[in-house]
Amino acid sequence: MASEHKVGTREEWQAAREELAKLENEHAERNEEIKKKRLGLPWVPVQKEYEFDTEDGKRTLAELFDGRSQLLAYNIMFGPDYAVGACPGCTNVADGLDGGLVHLNHRDVTLICFSRAPIDRLIAYKERMGWKFPYVSTYETDFPWDFGLALTEEQAAEIPEVKEMIDNPPAWLQEWSTQVGPS
């Protein structure tokens, strides 16, 4: 089957590519500004003590740094009552992390993932997915709520948009719920 895409000469491609390059350069310049602003954000002291279940036992937030000075974490949606496993979309994100692990570690960054399910469930899921990064449970901590990663049931109940989605779940949400619920 012939492609429906526009076909052109090498010269046409080159001209269009250079036009696109202008936009890409603008985008890159803008991104430099954004990076500066991001690095300029104020650091906010964490005054509360958290204790997480890890694969190696209980750890405080400071201990999760594992001797480095920076901690970068991805919060995988995996609630305590997701019977099948973590959110598949989040799982796809996590699949991409292990390749960068050694390089980040050598740049003073510890990379981990958090989820809300108990640590045993996380360990089993990590094994299923073949992941290498440290996986930390926020189960029975205030951490996800304190940092806005998740809402408590009470908070969610007060949001009309969320209530509406629960009462009349769209097709994609019904599909998603079967992916994380019992099979």
Next chain:
Amino acid sequence: MVDAGRAELKDGLREGPSWIAFALDGGVVYHTYTVMAPDPFVAPYYTFLLDRTPKGRQDEFRAWRKDEYEDKILPGEEGRPGRGAFMFSSLSRVVQARFEPEPHLRRNANHQRDKCGVRRLFD
């Protein structure tokens, strides 16, 4: 109402995929950054590669875990309607926009500032 074959919808609706960063300096932990879907950064690495392929990133109705792919499932098959690459995008926006700290947390000024910082990203 909980369907026996599904996780509780309300549980999934209460969370968003996020990155969060901390610094450790002089024995003090600092919260430095949070970003949540629908920010385009919160996406699988392969989707950034797809952006540079001839056909680009396709809208997908659902995501598949790596051990769930079946040979029969190819782009365009199975009648998978498009609704955005990351299905929680719209929801996360709602959750973040509406988030207010619990009353018992409002005493914690740091928490408030964390929340404000996140909210501004999506305003």
